[in-house]
Amino acid sequence: MSEIFGWMKNAWRGGVHPPHCKNTQDIVTVDMPAPKKVILPMQQHSGTECTPLVKRGEAVFVGQKIGDSNERFSAPIHSPVSGVVRGIVPLLLPDGTNTEAVVIESDGEQKLHDSVVPPKIETFEDFIAAVRESGLVGLGGAGFPTHVKLNTNGKKVHTLIINAAECEPFITSDFRECLENTDDIFDGIDAVARFLGLERAVIAIEDNKPLAFERLLQYAEQRQGLKYGLEIKLLKTRYPQGAEKMIIQAVAGIEVPQGKLPADVGVLVMNVTSVGFLARYLKTGMPLIKRRVTVDGGAVEKPQNVEVFIGTPIRDLIEFCGGYKVPPAKLLMGGPMMGTALADDEIPVIKQNNAILAFDEEQAKVFEISNCINCGRCVRHCPVRIMPVTIEQAVLREDLDDLAALDVNTCIECGCCSFVCPARRQLAQSMRIGKAMLERVAKGKL
Amino acid sequence: MDKKLIVSPSPHFVGEESTADIMQDVIIALIPALFAATFYFGVRVPIIVAVCVISCVVSEWLCRIVMKRPNTVGDFSAVVTGMLLAFNLPVTIKLWMAALGSVIAIVVVKQMFGGIGHNFVNPAIAARIVLLVSFGPQMVRFTAPFTTGLVDGVTTATPLNLLQQGENMPPIIDLFLGEHGGSLGETCAAALLLGGLYLVVRRVITPTIPLAFMGSAALVSVLMGLNPLYQLLTGGLILGAVFMATDYATSPLTEKGKLIFGIGCGVITMVIRHYSNFPEGVSYAIILMNILTPHINNMTRTKSFGKKIKCGAKKY
Structure with a gap:
């Protein structure tokens, strides 16, 4: 009975079931040595861009802060290698943001900076300050600065949800975190629970990862007296x-x-790898300079999870995974549902980047777009219950009032509408255009 | 990199199902009714269906060439229109009339409004109504089952005529299995329902419109003091409810809209059958609701996620 009820609830909630393609889930994460050169964009988070703190020719060390901002809604950036700053160059990020990037040539010695010591924390304010110093942002893909999320401005948060759903196809980096750093995850939850006064923590994981679920369950049972x-x-x-x-x-x-935040309903959501990192940072003081990235796709010789230094050019990362098996037709930063297609492989790995996928010709096949047949699949599958087909029509006739009335800003850009469209229309892109049109109006530019 | 990369917006995966797949499913769902019709009305059935399908496909193909648009014959929608139109014709129809109806359906109703998805009424129904108005006697000249050869058959009244004239009705089981006079595809309720079930299982359609259509028609007939089973199993009601009213382009998007649409179809059908001097009202009912569809869509917009929900630290 509960099976049927659950199925009905799921059907009502929309969403889709793309193929899982979790090819790399059984492969142990491999450490990649520091590359010769790292490129560190000053925008690796949502919020204000950082300003470089180093100059050309300056020597830097592992864990040294090289970029920061005075604004609260930002996160500092640290050097993953020791070496010399070779320059500060303009860089176009795949999502279209223009930013600066600090280019550091590694000396290969990985000398630690003096600032890398475990943080001393006594109060809540110390905790938030330490999280900010760690440079941590949401590692699941959104890149929301964690210290902003944890500083709930007096709103009472009772529940912490640890997001280990990892619903995107191909990506297994959170899954490997659950298997490889299980203790860190629970230590991280402990720390957050202590400073925020939580009543409960829930680790949420999807049922296509039974191995991780059992392991988490087993470790959770060992934790007594919480x-x-x-x-x-x-x-x-x-x-x-x-x-x-x-x-x-x-x-x-x-x-x-x-228009509200999860904290307004008393809930916080943190990515499982973010929590694991937090525990490691509190123990060692080593800021966010490396992360696990799933490298997969039909054009990669050796698909696997790689612990890679942030700023490593994607080309070097793919080289480390045996290079390209066949010439790639499409290169993705992130998963196939929400990831961004890259124009070249010089772009570096950034903080919120959980996967690099190199698709072969067949995976990258582009379908011809035909007329909308009004089937309503996009409406039925939309998880936020907006009407993509109607919004697309409003976008095409530039009807701004209707766009606002249709709540286009509710869209989370998950891509379910484009995924199910039998006419292969780029509905998710129309949603983005609709949002951009409303934003221009709000800024008084239209 | 020596080769250029494809840069396109996300998602980079698409589902398996294309427009052509959906149309092929509809064709498969129509096949049981096609066999039943051939069984009851003989060899002219496949000939009429073939004439309609071929005229539809050819006129779509020529139309796209004349309009200098990419060809859309490959989406199989013209085949579906041809089959549905054929199912709505009497078995004695002259072949040139069937071909003319197909051309009207595709050229006037579908392509002139922009092709697949842009027609505002169901092409097959619109063509049937044009033929009915133009060639009245031929369009209502129905023959009894098992009497139709290549040339002609024994003319009979349809159960709906009998019902209106207060004469004796054939038994319910004959009505359900299709052994009675009528348009060639509409008589066998069993085959049509089987096709409908296939469409629901394959998730091509949701059962909302057929159930609302048939349910409201049955309810209204009870209120009118008529036998609901006779009303459901005669005329084109099941063909209309399962295959014509569920046409994507001319039916509402949301389930709520579909419910209103289906109820409207059922009520209008029964009103026409009972009060007007037409024996059948399914086609007119569906066309009327087709025209209302844009308004139903505007009335039944969805309430988006997290809209107008009271805020506060709620425990669960």
């Missing part, structure tokens, strides 16, 4: 369940109201 409730929750696999508002809906049954 001051908060700890729960591992198995969710029925469904894309885009890993999106913040979706996972709150799936775990707590709460819909976060439009």
Whole structure:
């Protein structure tokens, strides 16, 4: 009975079931040595761009802060290598942002900077300051600065949801974190629970990762005498369940109201790798300079998870994985549902970058777009219950009032609409255009 | 890199199902009714279906060439229109009339409005109504099952005529299995429902419109003091409810809209059958609701995620 009920609830919530393609899940993460050169964009998070703190020719060390901003809504950037700053160059990020990048040539010695010591934390304010210094942003893909998220401005948060859903196809980096750094995850939850006074923590994981679920369960049982409730929750696999508002809906049954933050309903969501990193930072003081990236796709010789220094050019990363098997037809930063297509492989790995996928010709096949047949699949599958087909029509006739009335800003750009469209229309792109049109109006430019 | 990379917006995966797949599923769903019709009305059935399908496909192909648009014959929608139109014709129809109807359906109703997805009424129904108005006697000249050869058959009244004239009705089981006079594809309720079930299982359609259509028609007939089973199993009601009213382009997007649409179809059908001097009202009912579809869509917009929900630290 509960099976049927669950199925109905899922059907009502929309979403899709793309092929899992978790090819790399059984391969142990491999450490990649420091590359000869790292490129560090000053924008690796949502929020204000950082300003470079180093000059050309300056010597830098591992863990040294090289970029920061005075604004609260930002996160500092650290050097992953020791070496010399070769220059500060303009860089166009794949999402279209123009920023500066610090280019550092590595000396290969990986000498530590003096600032890398475990942080001393006594109060909540110390904790938030330490999280900011660590440079941590949401590692699941959004790149939201973690210290901003944790500093809830007096809003009472009772529940922490650890997002291990990893609903995107191909990506297994969070899955490997669950298997390889299980203790860190629980230590991280402990730290957050202590400083935020949480009542409960829920690790949410999809049922296509039974191995990780069992391991988490086993470790959770060993944790005794906790001051908060700890729960591992198995969710029925469904894309885009890993999106913040979706996972709150799936775990707590709460819909976060439009224009509000999860903290407004007493919930915080953190990515599982972010929590694991937090625990390691509190122990060692080593800021965010490396992360696990899934390298996969039909054009990669040796698909695997790689622990890579941030700033490593994608070309070097692919070289490390045996290079290209066949010439790549499409290169993606992130998963196939929400990832960004890259124009070249000189772009570096950035903080929120959980996967690099190199697609071969067949995977990158572009379909011809035909007329909308009004089938309503996009409406039925939309997880935020907007009407992509109607919004697309409003975008095409530039009807701004209707765009606002149709709540285009609710769109989480998950791509379910484009995925199910039998006419192969780029509906998700139309949603983005619709949002951009409203934003221009809000700024008074249209 | 020596080779250029494809840069396109996300998602970079697409689902398996294309427009052509959906149309092929509809064709498969129509096949049981096609066999039933051939069984009851003989060899003229496949000939009429073939004439309609070929005229539809050829006129679509020529139309796209004349309009200098990319060719869309490959999406199989013209085949579906041809089959549905053929199912709505009497078995004695002259072949040139069937061909003319197909040309009207594709050229006037579908392509002149922009091709697939842009027609505002169902092409097959519109063509049927044009033929009915133009060639009245031939369009209502129905023959009894098992009497039709290549040339002609024994003319009979349809159960709907009998019902209107208060004469004796054939048994319910004959009506359900299709052994009675009528348009060639509409008589066998069993085959049509089987096709409908296939479409629901394959998730091509949701059952909302057929159930709302048939349910409201049955309810209204009870209120009118008629036998609901006779009303459901005669005329083109099941063909209309399962295959014509569920046409994507001319039916609403949301389930709520589909419910309103289906109920509208059922009520209008029964009103026409009971109060007007037409024996059949399914076609007119569907066309009327087709025209209302844009308004139903505007009335039944969805409420987006997290809209108008009270805020506060709620425990669960």
